[in-house]
């Protein structure tokens with residue numbers, strides 16, 4: 001990872017929880033692409049929405065982000081640029097697949113699929129999203145690369161809150177409750 005700039009929260013309160021394995025972290029972020037040393041416009045941002053929450057130490061966020069979060073606390077700011085290897089991985093050229101439309105996980109009632117649509121397909125690694133690059137009557141060709149594969153991404157992050165995870169959250173390896181997963 002490159003150019004980690006952190007701004008420590010002013011006057012940390014005693015008892016501030018430091019991000020470590022099995023913490024539930026809530027954070028706000030903005031993300032853009034770095035291309036030839038230049039930042040694109042913001043591609044994603046959580047501003048104006050609930051912060052994102054994840055269980056730290058269980059690979060629930062990309063590896064470069066998880067590494068940068070370790071040791072931070074609520075109020076800390078991180079500015080970081082991640083190479084594809086620390087983000088969504090390199091782009092693979094052999095990731096095109098022909099899939100029968102009847103095998104796609106489509107929305108209820110949906111029968112037709114369009115080029116450019118993201119569909120859910122079953123792979124050896126479980127259900128994944130894939131981009132439709134060609135649509136026929138019975139089959140579609142999909143690109144199973146993650147949309148951000150092969151891209152260098154820049155993140156600006158502010159840690160919103162940190163708390164200890166419950167035993168149940170740790171055993172499920174994800175966050176429960178507000179902002180998290182519901183059963």
Ligand code: ZN
Nearest residue numbers: 172174176181
């Ligand atoms: Zn659960």
